[in-house]
Every structure is written in C-alpha cells, then in structure tokens.
Amino acid sequence: MRKFKAGIIGCGNIFEMHAKALAKLELVDLVAVCDSDQQRVRLAGQHYDCQDFTDYRRMFKEATLDVLHICLPHYLHEEVTVAAAKAGIHVLTEKPMAITVESAERMLMAAREAQIELGVIFQNRYNSGAMTLKSLIQEGALGKVLSGKCQVTWSRDETYYSQSDWKGTWEKEGGGVVIDQAIHTLDLINWLTGGQPKLIDATIGNRFHDTIEVEDFAEGIIQYQEGYTLSFFANNYYSFDAPVCIEIHTELAVATITGARLEIVYFDGRPTLVKDIPAEDYLENGIASKTYWGTGHITQIDEFYQHLNGTADFLVSGIEALKTQKIVAGIYQSAKLNKPVWMI
Numbered sequence: 001m002r003k004f005k006a007g008i009i010g011c012g013n014i015f016e017m018h019a020k021a022l023a024k025l026e027l028v029d030l031v032a033v034c035d036s037d038q039q040r041v042r043l044a045g046q047h048y049d050c051q052d053f054t055d056y057r058r059m060f061k062e063a064t065l066d067v068l069h070i071c072l073p074h075y076l077h078e079e080v081t082v083a084a085a086k087a088g089i090h091v092l093t094e095k096p097m098a099i100t101v102e103s104a105e106r107m108l109m110a111a112r113e114a115q116i117e118l119g120v121i122f123q124n125r126y127n128s129g130a131m132t133l134k135s136l137i138q139e140g141a142l143g144k145v146l147s148g149k150c151q152v153t154w155s156r157d158e159t160y161y162s163q164s165d166w167k168g169t170w171e172k173e174g175g176g177v178v179i180d181q182a183i184h185t186l187d188l189i190n191w192l193t194g195g196q197p198k199l200i201d202a203t204i205g206n207r208f209h210d211t212i213e214v215e216d217f218a219e220g221i222i223q224y225q226e227g228y229t230l231s232f233f234a235n236n237y238y239s240f241d242a243p244v245c246i247e248i249h250t251e252l253a254v255a256t257i258t259g260a261r262l263e264i265v266y267f268d269g270r271p272t273l274v275k276d277i278p279a280e281d282y283l284e285n286g287i288a289s290k291t292y293w294g295t296g297h298i299t300q301i302d303e304f305y306q307h308l309n310g311t312a313d314f315l316v317s318g319i320e321a322l323k324t325q326k327i328v329a330g331i332y333q334s335a336k337l338n339k340p341v342w343m344i
C-alpha cells in the first residue's frame with residue numbers, strides 16, 4: 001500500500017490534533033514538521049520521530065511531501081498554500097481558509113493551476129449528530145427549513161491574547177470571535193440548512209477585551225434565498241467554553257444541537273431522536289483534548305487521505321470553505337457599514 005508523506009507547519013495549540021491523527025492513520029506517515037520557533041519544532045520532531053525545519057521552503061525541497069497540514073496564524077494560510085501548490089503538494093489547512101474572500105480565491109486559483117487538492121478543517125461537521133441531521137434535512141425527512149439560530153459563548157481571556165503575537169489583530173487574525181471561534185458554528189448551521197445566503201445584517205463590537213483591536217461579540221441575521229432566516233449570537237467573554245447551541249425549526253420538527261448532542265423533537269408525536277458522542281471519545285488517545293474542539297479532526301483528516309487515495313469524497317474542499325469565508329466577510333462588511341449587505 002502506498003503511504004502518503006505528510007508534513008505539518010505550525011507546532012502551536014492545534015498541532016497535536018493533526019500529529020496524533022496522522023500517527024493513527026494507516027495511509028500516511030508524518031515525515032516532517034516545521035515551525036519558525038526552533039525549540040518548539042525540535043521537540044515536535046523528536047516526539048514524532050521526523051525531520052524538523054524552521055523554513056518551509058527548505059522543508060519542501062528536502063522532505064518530498066505529498067501533503068502539507070497548515071496550522072499557522074491566519075494571515076499565513078494563503079502564502080504557504082500558494083507555495084505548497086507551486087511545489088505540487090496537496091494542502092489541508094486549518095480554519096479559517098484565509099483572512100479575506102480575495103485571499104481564499106487566490107488559494108483556490110493556485111490549487112486549480114497546480115492541480116492539487118485543497119481542503120479546510122471544519123471538524124464539527126463530522127460529529128455523528130451533525131451528520132445525521134444533515135442527511136435528514138437533505139432527504140427532506142424534516143420538511144422545509146423555516147428558521148434557525150445559533151449561539152457561541154466561549155472564553156478567551158487576557159492571557160490567551162497576551163501570549164500570542166497574532167491573535168487579537170485585524171492584520172494577522174483577520175478579526176476576533178467571528179473569524180476565529182464562531183466560524184465553526186456559522187459553517188455548521190449554513191451547511192446543515194444548505195441554502196444560499198441572500199442578505200446579512202450584523203453588528204460586532206468589543207465590550208470586554210481592552211487589549212485587542214478586534215471584536216469580542218457579534219450578532220446578526222442571515223436571510224436565505226430559500227426564504228428562511230438564521231440568527232446568530234457569539235461572544236468570547238463568557239466564563240467558560242459553553243457547548244455551542246444550534247436550533248433548526250423545520251416544517252416537521254425542531255432539531256437542537258448542543259455541543260455534539262443532537263435532539264430532534266417531531267411535531268407528530270414520534271419518539272424524540274437523540275444522538276451524542278460517547279463521553280469517552282473525548283478522552284480516547286488524546287485525540288480530542290478539548291471538548292469544545294470536538295472529536296472530528298481525525299475523521300476529517302482520514303477522509304482527506306481516503307479522497308487522495310481515490311476511495312472517498314472529501315466534504316470540505318476549498319470551494320466549500322469559501323462559502324463560509326463569504327459569510328464571515330458579509331458579517332464584517334455589514335457591521336462596518338452599519339447596514340445590510342447583499343450576498344448575491
């Protein structure tokens with residue numbers, strides 16, 4: 001069996017989720033890691049028994065990678081994706097795809113020209129509850145979507161921002177709670193309901209974090225061409241990372257996702273459907289060290305390699321992730337202009 005040779009660039013917070021997943025998957029070997037922090041990358045290389053680099057250009061030359069996992073600050077996703085594409089290396093990047101829609105589109109163009117695969121991590125789509133709800137909505141088993149709402153209340157304190165040289169800045173993070181934390185939930189509810197956003201009217205602001213320039217709360221409405229509306233609320237000044245709440249009201253039921261738990265209450269008296277991730281999954285092999293990150297990384301990364309191997313479709317291509325990038329951009333644009341913005 002052919003094994004893909006993978007590298008990871010960025011050995012910070014999210015690195016382990018990728019490295020541990022790669023260590024478990026049969027189709028791939030982690031052969032190189034890269035980080036501009038020499039000590040950090042050396043430790044990572046020693047731990048995963050692979051080559052370490054502080055410069056990705058050298059890694060591309062010397063490690064002959066098939067796939068690069070990008071776990072870098074947001075503003076670097078485009079630069080490194082384009083360089084990898086030019087080197088003929090497939091890319092799986094962490095969310096957000098990029099800082100702006102234009103940047104994401106340049107990434108897509110580079111991937112197309114080089115004929116490489118470009119995928120984006122949105123691991124929450126892979127929770128079994130989310131997958132079940134998506135299938136039911138897609139099959140029409142819940143009737144038409146009438147409306148939806150979602151809420152993200154997480155905690156990002158002063159230490160979180162003061163320890164980072166890029167988080168909390170427009171230039172390098174591209175925004176705050178919307179592009180970094182709520183993006184998962186916006187991606188999920190948009191994918192689940194499956195419509196075409198028509199109009200976004202949003203407000204953002206900073207109420208609690210004195211030391212950062214980006215927003216720490218956002219609320220708004222997304223109107224869809226299909227006739228339904230989604231409303232959202234997000235902040236990152238709550239006291240803990242509370243389970244995300246999504247509710248979707250359809251003709252036949254109300255579906256609620258709380259964290260990874262799905263509950264569907266049918267209006268015709270059928271028994272309530274409940275689907276959850278077993279608690280032990282959050283602990284198993286350290287794959288999901290933080291419950292609010294969910295357990296989907298390994299499933300999504302596995303699917304990416306199955307896709308490269310020709311044995312599966314990959315759900316979150318760059319084209320798919322661009323839809324979420326456009327929603328994020330619509331929220332920022334509407335908030336900055338202080339008026340609704342058209343999405344079509």
Ligand SMILES: NC(=O)c1ccc[n+]([C@@H]2O[C@H](COP(=O)([O-])OP(=O)(O)OC[C@H]3O[C@@H](n4cnc5c(N)ncnc54)[C@H](O)[C@@H]3O)[C@@H](O)[C@H]2O)c1
Pocket residue numbers: 009010011012013014015034035036037040054056070071072073074076094095096121123164180293
């Ligand atoms: N999917 C999720 O649930 C999830 C969770 C956390 C973070 N993320 C995403 O993962 C990405 C990384 O976030 P993080 O919190 O791990 O960041 P981080 O700041 O902890 O890590 C980034 C790493 O990149 C390195 N780096 C910076 N510039 C570099 C360069 N030019 N070359 C090589 N290395 C460089 C830094 O030294 C650091 O080790 C972001 O896109 C973030 O949004 C996703």
